[in-house]
Amino acid sequence: MRLIFVRHGETLWNRQLKIQGKSDVPLSEKGVRQAQLLAASFAKGPDYLFVSPLQRTHDFALPLGRRFNLQPIVEEKLREMDFGSWEGLSYAQMPPALQEQYAAWCEDPVRINPPGGETFSELAARVEAFLAQAQSKLAEKDWAVAVTHGGVIRTAVALAMQMPLKMAARLRIDAASKTILEAYNGNWYLVKLNDTQHLQQSEGKGV
Numbered sequence: 001m002r003l004i005f006v007r008h009g010e011t012l013w014n015r016q017l018k019i020q021g022k023s024d025v026p027l028s029e030k031g032v033r034q035a036q037l038l039a040a041s042f043a044k045g046p047d048y049l050f051v052s053p054l055q056r057t058h059d060f061a062l063p064l065g066r067r068f069n070l071q072p073i074v075e076e077k078l079r080e081m082d083f084g085s086w087e088g089l090s091y092a093q094m095p096p097a098l099q100e101q102y103a104a105w106c107e108d109p110v111r112i113n114p115p116g117g118e119t120f121s122e123l124a125a126r127v128e129a130f131l132a133q134a135q136s137k138l139a140e141k142d143w144a145v146a147v148t149h150g151g152v153i154r155t156a157v158a159l160a161m162q163m164p165l166k167m168a169a170r171l172r173i174d175a176a177s178k179t180i181l182e183a184y185n186g187n188w189y190l191v192k193l194n195d196t197q198h199l200q201q202s203e204g205k206g207v
Contacts, residue, residue, distance in 0.1 A: 008056045034060070045068025046144050
């Protein structure tokens with residue numbers, strides 16, 4: 001079973017270096033173009049197309065769904081982490097106290113929690129539940145695309161590879177990138193991490 005995680009394309013807040021989290025921020029013009037390139041990179045459609053509840057993942061998955069006549073499945077477990085009072089702010093806009101908190105969280109997201117937001121343990125629990133759900137419900141030859149968020153993908157890789165969870169913050173997941181996991185005999189294997197090759201071409205030859 002193959003699970004392709006796709007981070008949504010660039011948003012207006014990505015461009016402004018603002019923290020998004022659960023805030024529903026639309027794609028930028030570049031993000032819309034990235035969605036078209038993502039869809040063109042698949043030679044055939046997946047068996048399942050999952051999206052998070054946030055609109056930016058729906059919009060990013062739209063060209064892929066239309067190309068292969070797929071109805072996206074909204075999965076709450078794929079929602080981005082709630083960053084509380086950090087959301088809507090860039091690091092430069094934060095007062096010194098929040099900058100200190102955010103810097104500490106980047107070093108150890110397990111120990112530090114966003115003020116008024118979600119704990120990393122809560123995020124990890126729902127991502128782990130999604131991975132288990134995929135393993136139990138998808139057949140051996142099935143493959144799925146999950147259009148989601150950077151925090152979810154980092155956490156999924158850390159869990160699948162049995163890494164310390166604090167290491168998730170050190171994984172680079174770019175906008176519109178693909179990260180591919182495969183499950184075999186109850187184990188997860190990392191096939192690709194943060195692949196953006198499809199963004200450099202207008203036509204693709206596969207996944």
